[in-house]
Amino acid sequence: MPVPRAASDSKSQRQGWRYRANIAIRAVTACLGTYAVAALLAAALARTLPMPRVEAVSLSTLLAFLLAPVVPIWAFLAAGPWRALAGVVALSLLLYGVFWVAGPPA
Amino acid sequence: MSAVRDGVRQVMAWLHGWTGLLLGWVLFVMCLAGTLSVFKPEIGQWMRPEATAKADPVEALATAGRWLAANTKDTTGWYLTAPDDRTNTIEAAYDSGGTFLYRALDPVSGASVARETMGGEFFYRLHFELELPYPWGRMLASLAAAVMLTALITGIIAHRRIFRDYFTFRTGKGQRSWLDGHNALGVLALPFHLMITFTGLITLASVSLPWGVDAAYGENVAAMYAEIAPGVAQRAPTGTKAPLAPLAPMLHEAQRRFGGAPIGRVYVLNPGDSGAVVSVFRADASVVGYMPAEVSFDGATGRMLAEWTENRPAIQTYNTVYGLHMGRFAPALTRWLYFLGGAMLTLTIASGLVLWIVKRRERAPLSLANRILERLNVGVIAGVPLGCVAFLLANRVLPLGIAGRAEAEVSIALWTAAAALVAGAVLPPRLAWPLLFGLTGAGCLVAALSVPLGGTVLILGNLMLLVTAAAFAALVGRQLLPRRATPVRRARAAA
Numbered sequence: 001m002p003v004p005r006a007a008s009d010s011k012s013q014r015q016g017w018r019y020r021a022n023i024a025i026r027a028v029t030a031c032l033g034t035y036a037v038a039a040l041l042a043a044a045l046a047r048t049l050p051m052p053r054v055e056a057v058s059l060s061t062l063l064a065f066l067l068a069p070v071v072p073i074w075a076f077l078a079a080g081p082w083r084a085l086a087g088v089v090a091l092s093l094l095l096y097g098v099f100w101v102a103g104p105p106a
Numbered sequence: 107m108s109a110v111r112d113g114v115r116q117v118m119a120w121l122h123g124w125t126g127l128l129l130g131w132v133l134f135v136m137c138l139a140g141t142l143s144v145f146k147p148e149i150g151q152w153m154r155p156e157a158t159a160k161a162d163p164v165e166a167l168a169t170a171g172r173w174l175a176a177n178t179k180d181t182t183g184w185y186l187t188a189p190d191d192r193t194n195t196i197e198a199a200y201d202s203g204g205t206f207l208y209r210a211l212d213p214v215s216g217a218s219v220a221r222e223t224m225g226g227e228f229f230y231r232l233h234f235e236l237e238l239p240y241p242w243g244r245m246l247a248s249l250a251a252a253v254m255l256t257a258l259i260t261g262i263i264a265h266r267r268i269f270r271d272y273f274t275f276r277t278g279k280g281q282r283s284w285l286d287g288h289n290a291l292g293v294l295a296l297p298f299h300l301m302i303t304f305t306g307l308i309t310l311a312s313v314s315l316p317w318g319v320d321a322a323y324g325e326n327v328a329a330m331y332a333e334i335a336p337g338v339a340q341r342a343p344t345g346t347k348a349p350l351a352p353l354a355p356m357l358h359e360a361q362r363r364f365g366g367a368p369i370g371r372v373y374v375l376n377p378g379d380s381g382a383v384v385s386v387f388r389a390d391a392s393v394v395g396y397m398p399a400e401v402s403f404d405g406a407t408g409r410m411l412a413e414w415t416e417n418r419p420a421i422q423t424y425n426t427v428y429g430l431h432m433g434r435f436a437p438a439l440t441r442w443l444y445f446l447g448g449a450m451l452t453l454t455i456a457s458g459l460v461l462w463i464v465k466r467r468e469r470a471p472l473s474l475a476n477r478i479l480e481r482l483n484v485g486v487i488a489g490v491p492l493g494c495v496a497f498l499l500a501n502r503v504l505p506l507g508i509a510g511r512a513e514a515e516v517s518i519a520l521w522t523a524a525a526a527l528v529a530g531a532v533l534p535p536r537l538a539w540p541l542l543f544g545l546t547g548a549g550c551l552v553a554a555l556s557v558p559l560g561g562t563v564l565i566l567g568n569l570m571l572l573v574t575a576a577a578f579a580a581l582v583g584r585q586l587l588p589r590r591a592t593p594v595r596r597a598r599a600a601a
Contacts, residue, residue: 042315043317052333057321059420065315069252
């Protein structure tokens, strides 16, 4: 493994600022990323699901919550903190693209 | 990912520990209050032993409407829950001159009952609002539920032998025993824990995740409400005074349109105004889904404005998920299973919080941060149940008829919990645990003896209090009596 992952680090490695920065980036990615991805997924699906808009909103909100535990787990399992952040940013941009292209329903 | 499987488990165990700790105390309060809320109507009956009058639900609601019309001023609305076979009062939430009140109304006189109390409504509100102002309490509760979902999933992934641990419990072994207990409690009702956490997250969606609504409706939130519940007429007050038409004919008409099914709730918006609207909702006690049907009437004339029976698939799915959390559909046996599942989840959280400390203390002396966490554990895990018992005792002790009686009960509960937090912070844990647990047990005992027996609900309630008192007595006994033949290190760890 090129970058030792958070919990597998040995005791001595846990003291340094590198370890702290690693955890901090992952934690921020987990907290803000979860909300960003859930909000964008709800918004993108609400505009694209092929059903009346009130139905699309209900279903998209339900589905968005299923993602809640996925993003934090990814944030701490990814090979490195920057890769964790990049993954979440990429997914967010993709979802924002769908939301933007779809436009508000008639 | 380049990780070997053991690495994944280690990371998950680490994440499980930290997410569990992050909002563990908030989750403990939410789970305890939610568990008690399963018996919200029954707690209400226990706290209003004098309210035994019964009346036809439609007559009762109509009488309550007359009392509210005479006793509320500058009101934006009344929200009434009809009496059924679990409650003998009308639960009313209403705005009176800018203050929002929760009261139980007598089904015969329509007036607020003499022993004014929020009853089970206190635990219900505490469960998802945490006694914080709107919308912050609900936001915090949503956040806690999301963290809880992560803690559950990471806990499952970190778990090596989920089936074997089901049957493993090694007593008197410090950290090992706490871990076994935590695992057994968590695994035993795991499907319930996952269901209740996910559905709980859903119930607060309108506060926590409004972005789907925003994307489809933008600023026009009123359109969204109109499409979600087409049977609820949307109307602003006109400012012209007009008396409210009699409620009974509207309620009878609604019930006829529900095919004879009972009425669940009645909302009266802008009563006394010519723009008043009366919305009547079918009871959801016989179906899992929430809001199965509704009818609205013009409040001033009694003419029907709108009607709707819900059968759209996505909304019905949403309402079913919501209804699963509320558990109002549940017959007696299911209700007890909800209660047991909730109790186990509460204990899983408590044992997890204790485990955090026990694990660290067995390896090295506790750091300052962990000593603070240890004392917070005492204050919350032992103090919040004490506050709940204080709420029940205040109900018996406070004189009837004093102003703001229901609110005083809540204040006593909160101040007791606050005092317990201080005691937990100031006293050494080996004294604070048995002291607070002992007081809680004694409080349960006194509460059980505080009312003459009468009626199934009161008898069962008192029995539950006696069982709880015995459980706390056993806990105190374990903490105070050192067991023989226990090595010194373990005895210290278990203290």
